[in-house]
Structures are given as structure tokens and as C-alpha cells.
Amino acid sequence: MKTLMNAVSxxxxxxxxxxxxxxxxxPGLVRAQAPTVKIGLLQPITGAFAGDGDLARxxxxxxxxxxxxxxxxxxxxGARLELLIGxxxxxxxxxxxxxxxxxxxxxSIVIGGFASGIAMTATQAAAxxxxxxxxxxxxxxxxxxxxxxxxxxxxxxxxxxxDVALKNLVTLNDAAGKPAKTVAIVHEDGLLGSGLAKLMQxxxxxxxxxVIETISHPTPARDMSNVVLRxxxxxxxLIIPSHYFNEFVLFARTLQQQRVKPKAGIYALxxxxxxxxxxxxxxxxxxEGVMDVNHWGDPKxxxxxxxxxTVKAAGKFYAYNAPINYSVxxxxxxxxxxxxxxxxxAIIEALSKNExxxxxMPYGKSKFDATGQNVNAIPLNTxxxxxxxxxIYPDQFAQSKPKFPANG
Amino acid sequence: xxxxxEFLYALAFLIVIGxxxxxxxxxxxxxxxxxxxxxxxxxxxxxxxxxxxxxxxxGHAAFFGTGAYTTAILQTxxxxxxxxxxxxGVAFGSIVxxxxxxxxxxxxxxxxxxxxxxxxFAEVLRVLANSWSVTGGAAGMLVRLQNGxxxxxxxDRRYFLLILIAFVAATLFLTRWLERSAFGAYLVALRENDQxxxxxxxxxxxxxxxxxxxxxxxxxxxxxxxxxxxxFIDANVAYGSWISIEALFAAIVGGAGTIIGPLIGSxxxxxxxxxxxxxxxxxxxxDLVVFGVILVLCVAFAPNGIRGxxxxxxxxxxxxxxxx
Numbered sequence: 001m002k003t004l005m006n007a008v009s010x011x012x013x014x015x016x017x018x019x020x021x022x023x024x025x026x027p028g029l030v031r032a033q034a035p036t037v038k039i040g041l042l043q044p045i046t047g048a049f050a051g052d053g054d055l056a057r058x059x060x061x062x063x064x065x066x067x068x069x070x071x072x073x074x075x076x077x078g079a080r081l082e083l084l085i086g087x088x089x090x091x092x093x094x095x096x097x098x099x100x101x102x103x104x105x106x107x108s109i110v111i112g113g114f115a116s117g118i119a120m121t122a123t124q125a126a127a128x129x130x131x132x133x134x135x136x137x138x139x140x141x142x143x144x145x146x147x148x149x150x151x152x153x154x155x156x157x158x159x160x161x162x163d164v165a166l167k168n169l170v171t172l173n174d175a176a177g178k179p180a181k182t183v184a185i186v187h188e189d190g191l192l193g194s195g196l197a198k199l200m201q202x203x204x205x206x207x208x209x210x211v212i213e214t215i216s217h218p219t220p221a222r223d224m225s226n227v228v229l230r231x232x233x234x235x236x237x238l239i240i241p242s243h244y245f246n247e248f249v250l251f252a253r254t255l256q257q258q259r260v261k262p263k264a265g266i267y268a269l270x271x272x273x274x275x276x277x278x279x280x281x282x283x284x285x286x287x288e289g290v291m292d293v294n295h296w297g298d299p300k301x302x303x304x305x306x307x308x309x310t311v312k313a314a315g316k317f318y319a320y321n322a323p324i325n326y327s328v329x330x331x332x333x334x335x336x337x338x339x340x341x342x343x344x345x346a347i348i349e350a351l352s353k354n355e356x357x358x359x360x361m362p363y364g365k366s367k368f369d370a371t372g373q374n375v376n377a378i379p380l381n382t383x384x385x386x387x388x389x390x391x392i393y394p395d396q397f398a399q400s401k402p403k404f405p406a407n408g
Numbered sequence: 409x410x411x412x413x414e415f416l417y418a419l420a421f422l423i424v425i426g427x428x429x430x431x432x433x434x435x436x437x438x439x440x441x442x443x444x445x446x447x448x449x450x451x452x453x454x455x456x457x458x459x460x461x462x463x464x465x466x467g468h469a470a471f472f473g474t475g476a477y478t479t480a481i482l483q484t485x486x487x488x489x490x491x492x493x494x495x496x497g498v499a500f501g502s503i504v505x506x507x508x509x510x511x512x513x514x515x516x517x518x519x520x521x522x523x524x525x526x527x528x529f530a531e532v533l534r535v536l537a538n539s540w541s542v543t544g545g546a547a548g549m550l551v552r553l554q555n556g557x558x559x560x561x562x563x564d565r566r567y568f569l570l571i572l573i574a575f576v577a578a579t580l581f582l583t584r585w586l587e588r589s590a591f592g593a594y595l596v597a598l599r600e601n602d603q604x605x606x607x608x609x610x611x612x613x614x615x616x617x618x619x620x621x622x623x624x625x626x627x628x629x630x631x632x633x634x635x636x637x638x639x640f641i642d643a644n645v646a647y648g649s650w651i652s653i654e655a656l657f658a659a660i661v662g663g664a665g666t667i668i669g670p671l672i673g674s675x676x677x678x679x680x681x682x683x684x685x686x687x688x689x690x691x692x693x694x695d696l697v698v699f700g701v702i703l704v705l706c707v708a709f710a711p712n713g714i715r716g717x718x719x720x721x722x723x724x725x726x727x728x729x730x731x732x
Contacts, residue, residue: 046693087693092645093443096638100436101686117548120640124553128565129435142550189538191546191642218535 035079037342039064039332040086040107041325042098042122043114047090051245051278052114052321056136057085058311059322060111063329063359073333075340081333086110088118095122103129108342109335111328114321116140116191123151132347134332136324137295139270140191144371150344152351152368154328154361155295156377158192158270162199165269165293168381168393170207172404173264178208179405180264184236185214186227186243186251193242196269200240212236221247224254231260237405238264241271248273252286265406268292275382278317280389287384289406291392296380297323298362299391299399307360327359331366362397414715415584418668421675422573422580429566429573438565442637444678445572446630450651451658451670452579453627458656459664460592461619462599463518467526468627468655470508470533473646475501475628476635477537480549485542490560494632501628502621504533509620513613518602527652534647548642551635560636572633576671579626583667595619599665627655661706663713672714677702 041060043053064081072078084105086098095118102110103125109132113119119138126133127148135143135151139158144151156164173180185200187193197214204211213234215227221243228251231239239262241251248271255261266274266289273279274292297304297320304323311318334357336342338350352372355365363376381393383402390400425441433441450472458464478500479493488496508529517525537543555563562568586592594615597605606612631651635641654677662673680702681695710717 046696089693089696091650092638092640097436097439097443097682100439104434104436117640117642117645120548120550121638124639125439127553128563140547142547146550146553148553189535189546190644191548194539194546 035077036082037073037076037079037336038082038084038105038107039329040084040099040102040105040110040112042086042088042095042102042110042112042118043325044090044118045085045087047088049090049114051316052319053087053090055311055316055319055321056112056114056325058314058316059307059325059327060329062307062310062322063326063333067329067333073336075337076342079336079342081329086112088112088114088122090115090118092117092121095119096125098122099125099131099133103131107131108344109134109332109347111332112136112325113138116143119143123148126150130344130348132335132344132351134328134351136328137320140195144373148372149352150348152372152374154331154358154363154366154374154377155324156379157373158195159199160373160377161293161379162196162203162269164379165267165381166203166207168293169209169267172381172393172402173209176404176408179408180238181208181210182212182234182236183209183238183240184212184231184234184262186231186239186241187214187216188219188221188243188247189216190219192244192270196240196242209238217247219244219247221250224251225258227251228254228258228260231255231262232258236262238262239266241266241268243271243273245273245276245279249279249283249286252279252290253283256283256286261407263405263408265404266290268294270294270379274384275389276317276319277389278319280384280387281317284387288387289384289403291381291383291402291404291406293379293381295320295324296362296382296391297327297360298397300397301360304360323360327361330359331356414666414668415580418580418671419577421671422577426570426573429569433566435565438569440678440682442565442569442572444674445569445576446634446637447654447658447678448576448671448674449572449579449633450627450630450655451662451674452576452583453623453625453630454655455623455659455664455666455670456583456586456626457619457623459659459666459669460586460599461595461616461623463616463619464523464656465526465623466523466649466652466656467508467528467530468623469647469649469652470526470530471501471505471624471627472631472634472651472655473530473533473537473641473643474504475631476641476646477543477549477631478628479632480551480635480641481542483551484549489558490636491558494560494629494636497632498625498628501631502625504628505624506617506621508624509617513616513620527649530647530649530652534643537647538643543643546643548640548645551639551641553639561639568637575629575633580667580671582622582626587667591615591618596665630655657703659713661702661713663715666713666715669713669715676714 043056045053064083068080072080086102088095099122111134113135116138123133135153137155141157187197268274271292274290275294280287308318335350338354339346355367358366366374369375380391382389383392391397392402475497479497482488482493594610658673659670663669684698685695
């Protein structure tokens with residue numbers, strides 16, 4: 001014991017410690033040569049929405065790589081972008097804490113949020129430091145009513161998307177000779193579903209569509225048999241569902257099992273699974289013909305195809321999180337170019353005053369209004385056709401003609 | 409004597425956090441301490457009923473959520489001062505506690521039946537809050553961002569942390585009083601054997617009612633302060649099972665039925681998780697793994713919580729010294 005103590009003398013320990021510290025510090029010293037700007041990505045990496053967070057990360061990393069490969073942020077001397085990941089753990093408190101952590105780690109701008117509840121507390125946390133925050137896909141209208149100067153939203157709000165969804169539904173229905181006259185609404189009882197049901201109940205009758213039933217269910221739901229049996233007896237022409245992924249899959253499968261095929265089809269707004277290749281590839285028969293109005297990448301943009309391949313190569317199924325987070329990183333990079341600085345105030349000003357290329361999103365030029373909302377954001381209408389998710393509306397993005405009525 | 413020393417340790421710990429906050433803490437650490445104190449408060453509330461009274465509730469979310477919603481509704485819909493909202497939140501939380509207690513204790517529910525009925529009440533409230541327009545339905549409620557003492561919101565959040573510390577300290581005093589009062593003795597008696605306590609003349613129903621009302625009030629206070637910090641609440645946050653579980657875990661892991669237990673529990677569970685995250689930042693969910701490991705270790709080696717584990721160690725050492 002005594003020999004060992006002598007061998008490990010204080011001097012030796014200090015030497016070894018010094019060497020270890022130098023080795024640990026070395027990567028930092030190397031990195032310090034090129035200026036970097038840190039972009040925080042706040043996404044649910046764990047918890048119920050972990051799948052969405054994964055896809056968002058793939059999209060954001062792809063954009064960062066593209067920007068860095070093209071020489072970084074030119075206005076900042078070719079500064080390279082570094083992605084910091086903040087895990088919101090799919091809940092609101094952890095979202096706020098992760099935002100604080102991103103700030104502490106030196107993020108100049110934070111993007112993401114994903115769900116409205118998380119975005120709500122995370123943006124609030126960012127507001128304390130006037131840290132610019134661009135929301136990726138949270139839709140609650142209330143998010144942009146708080147007069148927070150640091151908060152911007154890339155995606156359309158719920159009411160913006162609902163307007164488009166209704167307008168396009170009427171156009172589709174009129175063009176097909178009005179096959180849909182009666183509608184049943186099936187929704188989850190959370191923010192998304194309840195909001196949709198209320199809005200549809202108010203607006204559909206004015207558009208000549210009769211709402212014959214509104215059925216709500218909790219999330220998670222284990223069984224949809226009763227809901228589908230009710231629909232079977234009512235025989236609506238069109239079903240408008242609003243659920244998260246698992247419930248949508250359960251609902252669509254139960255419809256298929258019970259052989260309930262509404263004449264005009266299923267028309268979802270922010271349908272959890274209707275715009276997900278996971279659902280389409282796992283349950284192709286149940287998915288066939290389903291229409292959705294959702295965030296979606298511009299199918300005519302070749303980068304979107306590359307993103308799809310990247311997602312596939314990572315062993316995941318493509319959904320909107322990848323293109324939208326890719327695009328938000330692109331907007332953040334442009335804001336840094338305009339701001340010529342990584343200071344919060346300058347970035348916020350740049351975001352407020354300029355127009356931005358929208359990456360792969362079909363928004364044309366993105367422009368944020370006084371509340372921070374991107375006024376040019378629109379959702380796209382998609383339909384599952386032959387095992388592929390095809391954009392069917394608006395025409396300039398359409399890959400395929402709508403099949404409406406879907407089961408006519 | 410041990411109770412006294414432990415009370416002083418707890419106070420000293422709070423003073424240290426307070427001093428650190430005043431001297432200056434980075435935002436993420438400040439945020440962590442704020443959340444830690446909110447959970448400690450909820451756990452202290454749970455401890456009064458579950459720790460001292462042996463009435464383990466799985467539904468303290470019912471009180472937390474009621475406190476949170478009351479203060480949010482009073483401020484946003486009726487323009488009340490945040491402090492008045494806070495007092496009303498605590499009062500309403502206590503009333504909900506009394507109602508749940510009345511219904512459960514009249515029916516003679518104990519043990520797992522009591523745990524399940526509290527869980528059910530919290531769930532009923534969650535469903536109601538999710539669909540009622542007064543609580544904002546599924547969209548939840550936003551409290552407007554307005555800094556100022558009357559709004560109980562501060563641009564410098566150190567003040568908020570100091571207020572939280574003051575509330576946690578006040579609850580420590582409350583727990584210390586409870587330990588020394590006749591009421592506390594009755595409560596412990598009915599935890600150990602309520603039939604024996606009743607046979608000795610303890611009014612079991614009255615004591616249980618008082619305990620649940622007090623416990624609900626403290627947990628509702630945590631709910632009120634949660635809203636003032638995050639400024640947003642919805643049914644799943646307010647009445648979700650997460651807060652019932654956090655309150656219960658923090659108290660049990662720290663040491664149920666002790667003054668310092670809930671504080672230790674919340675600091676260890678949240679602090680270690682966060683610490684691991686900062687050291688192993690790249691690994692997703694590592695803090696949750698640590699959370700799980702702490703629980704397993706506690707169940708396996710410290711059934712009386714961390715505080716119990718250390719006092720057992722101290723006893724063993726003292727015995728060994730005596731033997732030598």
C-alpha cells in the first residue's frame with residue numbers, strides 16, 4: 001500500500017492531469033480557429049413524440065451540412081453553423097428547461113417547438129433573453145397573440161390551415177358534382193381535435209355540407225369499434241377525422257375491418273398519420289384514398305427528394321418534420337446573413353424586416369408579420385394514391401389529380 | 409433532537425440556494441432550482457398526508473391543478489391581483505381536498521382503495537378541464553406576461569426563486585409544527601394503526617379531513633406558483649398524472665414522513681438527472697435513465713428513503729462505537 005502511494009506521487013498526478021486537460025481542450029482549440037454560430041434545435045427527442053423529434057433532427061442536420069459545405073455564413077466571415085439539440089421530452093416544463101439550456105450553451109437562435117404546449121413555454125423562456133425563436137410546426141393560434149417580439153412561426157396557424165382546408169374541400173366537391181352532402185367529424189378531445197371540430201361545426205353548414213354527427217374520443221384510445229359502428233349506421237358521405245398518429249391508424253384500420261367506406265372518402269386536417277409514410281407502408285389498404293391537409297414539402301423541389309432519401313437511409317419514414325425543420329434552419333441562416341451579427345437583437349430585426357427563401361416548403365417567400373406569423377405559409381392537400389402520398393392541391397404543387405370521390 | 413437538526417439542515421440548504429441565487433446563477437441552473445422548489449412544495453404537500461398520515465394519494469394533481477387553474481382564471485378572466493389569485497388558489501385547492509377527503513373517508517377508504525379513488529378524482533377533473541370553456545378547454549390558458557410584484561412575475565427571476573424558497577421554508581415550519589403538535593401525533597397514530605388510535609379516542613375522520621385539507625392547500629400553492637412561472641397551463645399539465653407521481657416520488661425517495669425528505673427527494677431526482685444530462689449531453693434520455701436507477705436503488709437499498717438510509721447508517725455507526 002505504501003509503495004503504491006509513493007508511486008502515485010502528487011507530481012505525477014499533476015502531470016497526468018495536465019496532459020489529460022490538454023488533450024480534452026485540444027478539439028476546442030482547433031475549433032476556435034473557425035468562427036461558429038450555434039443554432040438550438042428544440043425537439044422531443046424522448047417521450048411520446050420522439051419519432052417526430054428524430055425526423056426534425058434529420059432535416060435540420062441536412063440543412064446545416066448544406067450551409068456549411070457551401071461556405072457557412074458569409075456575412076460572418078464564413079462562420080460555420082453548429083447544431084445544439086435540446087430535448088423537450090415531449091412535455092412543456094422540459095421544453096422550457098431545454099430552452100434555458102440551449103441559451104446557456106450559447107445558442108444564437110432556437111428553432112423547433114413541435115407541439116403547441118411545448119412551444120408555448122419554450123418561447124416564453126426564450127423571451128426572457130430576447131432569444132430569437134422560430135417555431136416549426138405548432139399550430140395553436142394563441143401562440144402568436146402574446147406580443148413576444150422574439151417569436152416567429154414558419155408554419156401556418158390552425159385557422160390559416162382550416163381556411164385553406166375548407167376552401168379546397170369545397171372546390172374538390174364542386175368540381176366532382178357535389179358527391180359529399182353529409183359529413184361526420186371524429187376527433188380526439190385535445191387542442192387539435194376539439195378546435196377542429198368546433199370550427200367545422202360552425203363553417204361546414206354554411207358551405208352546404210351537413211354535419212350529421214360529431215364523435216370525440218380521448219388520446220390514447222384503445223378501441224374505435226363503437227365509433228366506427230356508429231358511422232356505419234349513419235352512412236356519412238365524408239368523414240373528417242383529427243387524431244394523432246396512433247389513433248388515426250387505429251381508426252383507419254377499424255374502418256377497413258368493418259368495411260365502412262364513406263363515398264366521398266376521408267378528408268383530414270393535420271391528420272396524424274395521413275401524411276406519414278409509416279402508416280402508408282404498414283397499412284397500405286387502409287391508407288389508400290385518404291386525403292389530408294398538412295405541412296408538406298414542395299414535391300417539385302429536388303431537395304425534397306434528397307431529404308426523403310436521407311430519411312429513408314436513416315431507416316425512418318418521411319413525414320413533414322424533416323422538410324419543415326430543414327427549411328427553418330435555412331431561414332435562420334438567411335436571417336444571420338441579413339443581420340451580419342449573431343446578436344439576438346440584430347437577428348430579431350432581420351427576421352422582422354426581410355423576406356426569406358422558404359427552403360423546401362411551398363411558401364414562396366416567407367415573410368413574418370407584426371405578430372411573427374409567416375403570412376405566406378400554406379398547408380398542402382395530399383392523397384394516398386397507389387401507396388404513395390401525392391400532393392393533389394393547389395395546382396402549382398400538384399403531382400397528381402385528386403381522386404374525389406375517393407370511393408365513388 | 410434529530411428532527412430539530414434535520415430542520416436546521418433543510419433551512420441551511422435553502423439559505424445556501426438563496427445566497428447562490430442572489431450572488432448570481434446561470435439561467436438554466438436558476439430554472440432548475442425554480443422547478444425543484446415547485447416540486448419540493450408539491451412533495452411537502454403530499455408528505456403531510458401520505459408521509460405522516462400514511463394515506464398515500466395517487467391524485468395530488470387534483471389539488472395542484474385546482475390551485476393552478478384558480479389563479480390563472482382569476483387573473484386572466486377577472487383581472488385579479490396574482491397574490492389574491494394565489495390565496496384563492498390555495499383556498500380552492502383545500503376545498504377540493506376536503507370534498508375528496510369527505511367522500512373517501514366517509515366511505516372508509518384506505519390503502520390502495522384511497523390511492524385509486526384519488527387517482528380517479530384527478531382524472532375526472534382532467535377530463536372536465538379539457539372540455540370546459542372556462543378553463544380554456546383543450547387549448548389551455550395563458551397568463552399574460554407582465555412583470556411586477558403584484559403580478560408575481562419578475563424580469564429578474566431570482567426574486568421568484570427567493571419567494572419560492574420562502575414558501576418552501578414556511579412549509580418546513582409547518583411540518584415541524586405538525587411533528588410537535590397533538591394533531592401530528594394523532595396523524596402518526598392513525599398511520600401506524602388507525603383502529604387502535606380510534607379505540608384510544610382519536611377522532612380519526614376529523615384528523616384525516618384536517619390532514620387532507622392542509623395537504624391539498626400546500627400542493628395547490630405549488631400549482632399556483634407553477635402557473636406564475638410557466639404562464640401556461642392546460643388540462644394535461646394541471647391534472648396530468650405526472651405531478652401526482654413527481655410529488656409522491658420526491659417524498660418517498662427523500663424519506664416520507666420526515667421534515668427534510670421531500671426536499672432531498674426533489675433535489676436528488678431533478679438535480680442528478682440534470683447533472684447527468686450536462687455531462688452526457690449527447691445521449692438522449694440519459695437523465696430519465698438516472699431517474700429510474702435512483703428509484704430502483706432506493707427501493708432496493710433505502711426503503712425509508714435517502715434520509716432514512718443515512719439515519720440508519722448513523723445509527724449503525726453509533727451502535728458499533730458503543731459496542732467497541
